Amino acid sequence: MTFHRLISTVLLSFSILLCACGNNDHTIKMKGSDTEVNLAVNLAEAYNKTDPTFSIAISGGGSGLGITSLLNGQADIANSSRPLTDEEKTLFQKKDIRLKTVVFAEDATAFVVHSDNPITEIDVKTLSKIMSGQVENWKSISGQDVPINIYGRQSSSGTYSFIRKKLKIAYSQKAKEMTGNAQILEAIKIDKSGIGYVGAGYISKKIQDNKGIKVLKIKNEVDSNAISPLDPTAIKNRLYFFQRPLYQFIPEKSWDKVLSFIQFETKGEGTKIIENSGYYLIQ
Template structure:
């Protein structure tokens, strides 16, 4: 059966925000939207899955976890990729519309904090990060021997990564933080700004080291006196001792579950797990589905 692959770049900052793999069979058409943290992985999983089963048509777009969840609410997606759990408000919205979901936790991610490669800093405490991102520390001279104003490259409020970092640090982001549309835009911003600091999915950095040249991944110290831990340290992630690590979710409309099930099964196959690990994510032993 003929297979067609299309890549389109409608939004700045997304590496591959839309993928269409098309063939006949409308009942096997899947729409997946959401997290920019997961979008590159989702694209590669879909490509490999449709190579094995060309009867499926899969369309993928990014835009943030919130957008994916909203798309489920509006009937515009079968799967929402999300780097955060549903909020209480979102749970109530689904309940009000009598929409049942299936929840799949399929991998573990770590959030990396990055700076320009020439900035003389290699590690940072959680407390200090909170002060920077909330605007209480505004110049690098308060931390290192460099008199530069700190420029923050963050995500939009619809981003699951934005919500995750905010919750972990128990802060409100400073209004001075730049709101970027995805990992790629943050990386490019920090590359070009010696005073910048940003946060991205560690899997994004690990997957494409060439694209990440020009930036430095900071090691994180949870408490003063403790060892600094890198989000690229797989052993630390396996031991769950990196402060900014989290599960990755896929929320699936219950009415779409039977259609989506073969794709979820592929994610859990040896091939799917290998792809997940190659993207810098980590396989969970307690993968689960909840209805």
């Protein structure tokens, strides 16, 4: 998260807290996915302009944290970049918490390396070997005889689970666990041996903001076409290996309160914000 975005989030949260003191029924608490948090802030800022009586308190921390917050009655919306696990479904049933599920956008997970790394694309099989620690040096891949440094997310992250399942691996024990997408990008910018994964929505449309990083194209097979996570046509045609839906889980008791916001992001002005923020609409 950039400094400007961080300040925006803090200011938004501060104004929300002030409003919340007067009317809790008009305050929505949203927690969860770090992949979705920037998008959620953009949507909340725009929605607040259409209905100033509503305030939306937003925090990240990972999909697992958002889902746990619902179980503990601490949120109205849990942002999640993965579906519920069977264990989580059982916990909600035991607590008699009925949920509504909204799929409001789609994300493509991007793999990034330092801009000085000579490779521009990578196949899934090689990527699996890197992320699992089976290959620990760039020499056989890029020709550079330097160790590979892996930057990933913590286990509470939906993206962590998504990549692990797509690659069918256990992560290398040497992988560095970062708290968010922004931290991964900053680490890659200063580590010429690094590789990491982030939501494509975190890749800025401003070239100067991406100085120091390179987004890799992904090949499903060694001899297949390499696809960029930043290619909207490829995403629309479901050609990119690491694309996925983004979820919002909402307790039924909160549904009436959040409905107007949900309609804003799925049918109203929010759809344009989703696209402009680097995410994709569900086709």
